[in-house]
Amino acid sequence: MLHLFCPYCQELREENEFHYRGQAHIVRPKDPESLSDKEWGDYLFFRNNSKGIHHEMWYHVSGCRRFFNVTRNTVTYEIYETYKIGETPAVTDKEETE
Amino acid sequence: MSRYSVFSLFRHALSHHENWQKVWRNPTPKDVYDVVIVGGGGHGLATAYYLAKEHGITNVAVVEKGYLGGGNTARNTTILRSNYLWDEAAHLFEHSMKLWEGLSQDLNYNVMYSPRGVLNLGHNLQDMRDIERRVNANRLNGIDGEVLNAKQVQEICPLLDCSERARYPVLGASWQARGGVARHDAVAWGFARAADSLGVDLLQQTEVVGIRRHEGAVCGVETNRGFIAAKKVACVTAGSSSLLAKMVGMELPIESHPLQACVSEPIKPILDTVVMSNAVHGYMSQSDKGDLVIGAGIDSYTGYGQRGSFPVIEHTLAAICEMFPDVRRVRMNRAWGGIVDTTPDASPIISKTHIPGLYFNCGWGTGGFKATPGSGNVFAHTVAKDEPHPLAKPFSIDRFHSGHLIDEHGAAGVAH
Ligand SMILES: Cc1cc2nc3c(=O)[nH]c(=O)nc-3n(C[C@H](O)[C@H](O)[C@H](O)COP(=O)(O)OP(=O)(O)OC[C@H]3O[C@@H](n4cnc5c(N)ncnc54)[C@H](O)[C@@H]3O)c2cc1C
Ligand SMILES: [Zn+2]
Numbered sequence: 176m177l178h179l180f181c182p183y184c185q186e187l188r189e190e191n192e193f194h195y196r197g198q199a200h201i202v203r204p205k206d207p208e209s210l211s212d213k214e215w216g217d218y219l220f221f222r223n224n225s226k227g228i229h230h231e232m233w234y235h236v237s238g239c240r241r242f243f244n245v246t247r248n249t250v251t252y253e254i255y256e257t258y259k260i261g262e263t264p265a266v267t268d269k270e271e272t273e
Numbered sequence: 274m275s276r277y278s279v280f281s282l283f284r285h286a287l288s289h290h291e292n293w294q295k296v297w298r299n300p301t302p303k304d305v306y307d308v309v310i311v312g313g314g315g316h317g318l319a320t321a322y323y324l325a326k327e328h329g330i331t332n333v334a335v336v337e338k339g340y341l342g343g344g345n346t347a348r349n350t351t352i353l354r355s356n357y358l359w360d361e362a363a364h365l366f367e368h369s370m371k372l373w374e375g376l377s378q379d380l381n382y383n384v385m386y387s388p389r390g391v392l393n394l395g396h397n398l399q400d401m402r403d404i405e406r407r408v409n410a411n412r413l414n415g416i417d418g419e420v421l422n423a424k425q426v427q428e429i430c431p432l433l434d435c436s437e438r439a440r441y442p443v444l445g446a447s448w449q450a451r452g453g454v455a456r457h458d459a460v461a462w463g464f465a466r467a468a469d470s471l472g473v474d475l476l477q478q479t480e481v482v483g484i485r486r487h488e489g490a491v492c493g494v495e496t497n498r499g500f501i502a503a504k505k506v507a508c509v510t511a512g513s514s515s516l517l518a519k520m521v522g523m524e525l526p527i528e529s530h531p532l533q534a535c536v537s538e539p540i541k542p543i544l545d546t547v548v549m550s551n552a553v554h555g556y557m558s559q560s561d562k563g564d565l566v567i568g569a570g571i572d573s574y575t576g577y578g579q580r581g582s583f584p585v586i587e588h589t590l591a592a593i594c595e596m597f598p599d600v601r602r603v604r605m606n607r608a609w610g611g612i613v614d615t616t617p618d619a620s621p622i623i624s625k626t627h628i629p630g631l632y633f634n635c636g637w638g639t640g641g642f643k644a645t646p647g648s649g650n651v652f653a654h655t656v657a658k659d660e661p662h663p664l665a666k667p668f669s670i671d672r673f674h675s676g677h678l679i680d681e682h683g684a685a686g687v688a689h
């Protein structure tokens with residue numbers, strides 16, 4: 176059972192109150208009309224699926240109903256930090272340069 | 274390899290079963306192989322077997338970081354069926370179903386294939402409409418299927434609460450009589466033994482840590498036991514597939530999630546079929562040993578820890594207790610998780626890549642055990658001929674760029 180600290184509610188709550196919403200920091204294409212099939216496919220379907228440090232979006236569905244970000248270890252499930260949308264994570268993987 | 278038979282059993286009884294031959298060799302790696310298969314789960318072993326048997330390619334190694342069949346193959350709930358909605362998936366899974374039917378004889382190993390029938394329950398009108406649509410699609414594809422009403426379901430499965438006071442009322446079900454279960458370990462071991470006897474080297478405790486290329490094409494794998502040269506490398510590593518792809522700078526449309534199951538203490542036979550429910554997310558069968566085998570859903574979040582989240586298994590067990598009130602007091606023996614490789618369309622990837630000599634077979638997610646023979650069979654063809662098997666063609670990785678997805682979220686809905 177994960178315990179997530181909602182940065183809006185400022186409370187540590189159980190996993191059941193939240194929905195996982197996938198990899199964080201995926202930028203919506205600015206000019207969708209000009210994307211190639213390759214770029215569309217990459218944007219829609221390809222994820223980094225990291226083993227280790229992972230930045231991801233969560234939705235506080237049974238709480239404030241807001242989205243926020245989490246840095247989590249996908250092997251140990253340790254949660255390093257939670258932060259608001261628009262903020263940058265403090266914990267990052269050395270390999271993550273993009 | 275000496276064949277297993279009633280006579281060999283009898284002969285070995287005379288020497289108190291102390292002289293049975295080792296089931297497979299434990300070879301030291303050769304310098305170079307025609308094909309290195311990464312991953313010694315059911316799919317990797319089946320690929321090796323069909324490469325040797327149907328394509329005469331026997332200079333093959335299966336490289337496994339742990340022990341054979343210790344990944345999802347060992348962790349799954351062994352349910353077999355082929356009632357998928359879309360033509361592409363239905364043909365692929367039906368190809369596998371046909372292979373199950375003769376597999377024990379083909380491998381000379383009892384895989385305990387048991388066509389005991391699979392019920393997919395409908396609890397509301399939309400479930401029933403979906404069931405009708407799927408069964409009709411199946412029948413058009415020559416796959417057996419029937420739509421049953423609640424009374425017929427009750428006749429097939431007296432244990433299930435089909436009464437009007439049920440928490441999750443049963444309106445009907447789809448029924449695939451040829452579906453059922455097979456013994457997971459036996460499948461891995463049977464393919465392993467048969468492949469070994471055709472000359473395939475099974476290299477256990479050998480982890481691939483890098484994929485080496487020469488002038489753009491694959492030339493071998495780096496392992497914890499040194500470099501092994503190979504003309505072709507075929508990755509069949511389920512939940513670890515993204516990590517293999519990263520070794521050559523590739524990304525896959527795959528996310529790895531824990532998927533859980535549990536078994537009860539062994540009890541007397543009470544359930545002789547497989548019952549699954551998409552809507553409440555739980556399914557159950559009874560093993561020949563007597564354990565109730567119960568499958569849950571995937572954790573919503575990605576993870577590589579081979580255990581799942583408690584709320585998920587709790588949710589499933591709550592549903593099972595409502596569906597089968599008689600088993601409420603049965604104690605659970607073990608619960609575990611495996612890392613499943615889910616794709617955006619819940620269909621697998623059986624594919625060449627842009628790198629010559631590199632192939633992937635993955636994305637089977639929550640439901641690839643049933644496909645073990647078929648997957649190995651079409652993937653062996655793809656690797657041997659460097660051209661997709663006709664049944665594998667729609668499952669190429671290109672579909673995530675062309676848009677030709679094969680959306681099986683409905684038929685693959687409950688995790689099995
Ligand atoms: C709880 C659970 C229940 C399931 N129930 C069903 C079911 O009822 N019916 C059904 O059809 N399917 C089911 N599945 C899905 C099914 O188990 C899988 O789709 C199928 O077994 C995958 O087989 P595989 O051979 O591809 O993978 P695996 O058996 O996982 O084999 C992959 C192998 O690759 C090895 N490997 C990984 N990385 C490396 C490396 N770097 N070097 C060397 N080796 C490596 C691993 O050690 C592993 O042995 C279930 C899965 C789970 C977890
Ligand atoms: Zn909140």
